[in-house]
Amino acid sequence: MFNCLDVLFLQAMNKQYSIIKMAFVLIGGLMLMGYNTGSPGSKTNAPDEGSCGELGCHGTGPSDQVMIFTDIPGTGYVAGNTYTITVSASYDTIDKYGFELACYTADTTLLGGLVGNDSVTAFSNSRRVTHKLGQTFGDDGKSWSFEWVAPSAGTGTVTFYTSVIAANGNNQPTFDDLFIDQLSVIENGTASISDIQKRELQIYPNPAQNFIRIDGLNYGAPIAIFDMKGNEVMNGIYQNQIDVNDLVHGQYIVKIDFGGKVYSKTLMKQ
Numbered sequence: 001m002f003n004c005l006d007v008l009f010l011q012a013m014n015k016q017y018s019i020i021k022m023a024f025v026l027i028g029g030l031m032l033m034g035y036n037t038g039s040p041g042s043k044t045n046a047p048d049e050g051s052c053g054e055l056g057c058h059g060t061g062p063s064d065q066v067m068i069f070t071d072i073p074g075t076g077y078v079a080g081n082t083y084t085i086t087v088s089a090s091y092d093t094i095d096k097y098g099f100e101l102a103c104y105t106a107d108t109t110l111l112g113g114l115v116g117n118d119s120v121t122a123f124s125n126s127r128r129v130t131h132k133l134g135q136t137f138g139d140d141g142k143s144w145s146f147e148w149v150a151p152s153a154g155t156g157t158v159t160f161y162t163s164v165i166a167a168n169g170n171n172q173p174t175f176d177d178l179f180i181d182q183l184s185v186i187e188n189g190t191a192s193i194s195d196i197q198k199r200e201l202q203i204y205p206n207p208a209q210n211f212i213r214i215d216g217l218n219y220g221a222p223i224a225i226f227d228m229k230g231n232e233v234m235n236g237i238y239q240n241q242i243d244v245n246d247l248v249h250g251q252y253i254v255k256i257d258f259g260g261k262v263y264s265k266t267l268m269k270q
Contacts, residue, residue: 038121038130039100045180046104046161064205065089065179066213066241068101068160070148074219076188079153082115089164089179090141096167097142100130103160105151111158113149120146136167150187159184183240184215203254207268211241214256214265222257225267244269 042049069086077083087099103111116122119135129146136142142164151158159182166177202215214223217238225234225244228251236242238256247269256263 036098036136037133038123039098039128041100041124041128043100043163044102044128044161045163046102046159046182047108049102049161063177063179065164065181066205066211067164067179067181068162068183069240070160070183070185072185074221076186077150077158078188079150079155081150082147083150084145085114085148085160086143086145087162087164088141088143089166091166091177091179092140094166094168094177095139096136097138097164098131098136098167099144099162099164100128101160101162102128103148103158105155106157106159111151111155113151115147115149117146120144122146153187155187157184157186181213182215183213201256201263201265203265203267206266207270208244209270210243210245212244212254212267213241214238214254217256224255224257226253226255228252 067087067089069088071084085101087101089097089099091097101114103114105111110124110127112126114122114126114129116126116129119132120129121132122129131144135144161182162180164179164181166179168176201217203212204215206212219237219239221238223234223236223238223242224232225242225247226232233247233252234242234244244267249269252267252269254265254267256265
C-alpha cells in the first residue's frame, strides 16, 4: 500500500511530467508556426545554397517543375525598372505550400530588389522572399506574386532560383514534396550571339512530362521540335516555357533559332 509520502511523490512526478509534456507541445507548435511564417533562408537550391529537402527534412526530392514566371520582355530587363515575378506550383491533392526565392548574378553575387507585400515577406535586406503566415493554402496549387526592382546597368544576366514545399498535412517537416526551378534573364542591350554561344543552353526538366524551359534563352526565339524521323511535330516562339503535353513518349530534337544560328538539343518525353 502507498503511504502519504508515496502519494506526494507520485503527484509531484505527474506534475513534472505534465510540465515537460506541455513544454514539448509548445516547442513543437512554435516550430510548426516557424515553417508557416516563412523559410529560414538560403533554401532556394541556388549554387552554394541548400534546399528544404536536404538531410531528408522535407521528403526525398527535389523534383524539377516550371514555376517562375515574369513580365520581363525577351529583350531583357532595364536597370531600375520594376517587374512582376510569380512563383506558381501545383500538386494534386496537396493544399499547403511554402517557398523561398533569391536572385543571383553570373558571378554568384546575391542581388536585392525583391519587394514584400500582403502575401510574401522580403528579408535579408530584400535579397530573399518567402511566404507569409496565412498565405500557404491553395487547392492543388499555390501562386505568389511580388515585384522585383532590376539592378544597376552592367549587372548582366541574372538568375532567379526557387524551391517550393508541397506539405502533406501531417504537421511534421518530413515526407513532404520539394520542387525546384530557376530562370535566367538577360540585361537589355548586353546580350549578343557570342553571349549565347558562351553559355550552354539547357532544356529542363529533361526527361519532361508537361512543360519544358530552356535555361540561357529569353523570350522571342523561334523553336521547332522534330521526331527522330525528321518530322516537325511542333513549332512556335519561345515564351518562358513550352507545353509538351501533346507529344507522345519518346526522343525528340529541339531546334532553337537565334541570331541566324540554329542550336539543337535532345529532349526525352515521358
